[in-house]
Amino acid sequence: MAKFLLVYHGGGMPESQEEQAKVMAAWGGWFQSTGGALKDPGNPIGQTSTIAPDGSVSHGGGANPTSGYSLLEAESMDAAVAIAKGCPVLQGGASIEVAETFDVM
Numbered sequence: 001m002a003k004f005l006l007v008y009h010g011g012g013m014p015e016s017q018e019e020q021a022k023v024m025a026a027w028g029g030w031f032q033s034t035g036g037a038l039k040d041p042g043n044p045i046g047q048t049s050t051i052a053p054d055g056s057v058s059h060g061g062g063a064n065p066t067s068g069y070s071l072l073e074a075e076s077m078d079a080a081v082a083i084a085k086g087c088p089v090l091q092g093g094a095s096i097e098v099a100e101t102f103d104v105m
Contacts, residue, residue, distance in 0.1 A: 011094025
């Protein structure tokens with residue numbers, strides 16, 4: 001079974017408690033729908049810093065900053081993408097980058 005990193009870019013946070021409850025319910029439904037493929041639901045990401053090869057540091061994300069992540073296991077990239085398509089972060093205007101990871105250590 002391959003491991004995949006879902007990287008969320010953009011999107012927004014719910015503004016009201018009612019909207020927040022609705023979004024959390026959608027996330028709970030998605031968690032259940034993954035059938036155990038989701039290994040770490042992840043979290044939103046706050047402030048970021050980027051370290052360049054020369055050691056210089058810039059604060060904030062690039063043109064398409066990361067806003068959160070999740071980890072899952074799936075049989076293939078196509079299967080991981082199919083699972084990611086159901087993620088509620090898409091309803092909030094975010095996009096999802098799906099990346100296969102490799103065990104090397």
